[in-house]
Amino acid sequence: MSAPVAHPTPRDRRRWAQYLVDERAEARVYRNLAARRTGEEREILRELADAEGRHEAHWVGLLGGEPKRLPQPSLDTRLLGWMARRFGMIFVLALAQNAEARSPYDNEPYATPAMVADEKVHHEVVRGLAARGRRRLSGTFRAAVFGANDGLVSNLALVMGIGATGVGAPFVLLSGLAGLLAGALSMAAGEFVSVRSQREMLESTGHSDFVDASLPDLDLDANEMALVYRARGMGADEALVRARRVVEAARAADRSQPYRRPVDPVEEHDVVGGAWGAATSSFLFFASGAVIPVLPWIFGLEGVAAVVLALALVGIALLATGAMVGVLSGGPPLRRALRQLAIGLGAAAITYALGLVFGVSVA
Structure with a gap:
């Protein structure tokens, strides 16, 4: 003290x-x-x-x-x-x-x-x-957070652009719901293919039992197994030590049972996550994000009131998702929240401006 x-x-x-x-x-x-x-x-x-x-x-x-x-x-x-x-x-x-x-x-x-x-x-x-x-969170969490963010931004941009053309509230609502469904399905399919492809790629480079049955017959001194470990990036001496240990273990194993080498920790790749889990999370969270911009039209609002409320609701949601990503990534939450807000509202402003430029009058 x-x-x-x-x-x-x-x-x-x-x-x-x-x-x-x-x-x-x-x-x-x-x-x-x-x-x-x-x-x-x-x-x-x-x-x-x-x-x-x-x-x-x-x-x-x-x-x-x-x-x-x-x-x-x-x-x-x-x-x-x-x-x-x-x-x-x-x-x-x-x-x-x-x-x-x-x-x-x-x-x-x-x-x-x-x-x-x-x-x-x-x-x-x-x-x-x-x-x-x-x-541990990487696969499913990434799909969830970015699915929600994509739903917020893309559907807000869609309803802003459609609304600025001068069409009626029912058309804006239907467009928003169609964007929700199409976007959620697209995100789920893309996430499924991405995660499944990543797992398959890692599996093709991971542990293989192709040679295991022949390990006891290898020469301890002229040990070809060392070349396997050298091909994976080990130095010559370290590879030879590892190969000798593997062959000795294989010779000591029960010959009545097929020998399988222990999987090296570096070959594990569970952090990728499951394809179905990522796809489901992506679908649900995209849909949960995409429904927020159309809530004003769902409850019967239209015109400027619907646009202002949609912007406010999406702005709050963007701040929340940005802050959460900032916290979990170890970054400053306020900065990430404001960045997320600027990106989302910026995309909506651009599409709204384009809708005004190309606006049509619907009879």
Whole structure:
């Protein structure tokens, strides 16, 4: 525990007390997350909580003991704690990654160099844990998020362009519903083909049992199996060691059972996701996004009122999806949200302008 400073100012003490409660709250977040995990992830999260506890002890020492009154944790820390108790681990870790990247200790004269270094390491540790979850989500989540975003943008652009030509509200509604169905089917089919093709390509480059039955007959010294590993990028010495180990294992195996080599971890490719899951998610989320721009016409609005409400609803949805992608990717959520909004409304503005230019009068 750190020795108290001889004459700290009231401002120093308020700042240290804030650090104290924030470190304490962050430790609770990691312990809450650890309670919901098992194995190595649980141990890592507990170690992070213990490190925050050491930082907490540093500020208690500078304050000369536990203060009688403490401030509330910062809003970011309280929000993180609330989400840690209610939401999925991947989402919370992504937020924690952003929080660890904003360490206040870089310019804090009373923080030790070890504490500054700890915070930077914590960012990398949390980033690594979040990356595991992102890999597990990659296939279906990508289809879901981008399906919803495509539905929002493409159908908003469609109804804006059609509406600007001067046609009646029923025609705009039918066009929007047709765009929803056509787009959702197209997205699902494209996602299915994409994911299935990616899996097939990876399978063609992964583990093959073509040679396994012949492994016991290979020469240990002139080991052709080494060429297989060299062809995959290993150095000559490492490939020879691996090949010798594989052949020895094959010779030691029960000859009455066909021998199969263990699959190398690098050959696993479950992160691609399932084709049917990706296609279904893409269809549903495109449809859920594409229905939002036509809601005003579904409920009987038309003209300027329908256009303004559609823009407002889609704008909110674009901000939400952009912020979610930003959080889960470890980027700034506000910047991603505004970028998503600008792209979506920009596409709608262009098609609306084209509809005005090529507008027709329907008898």
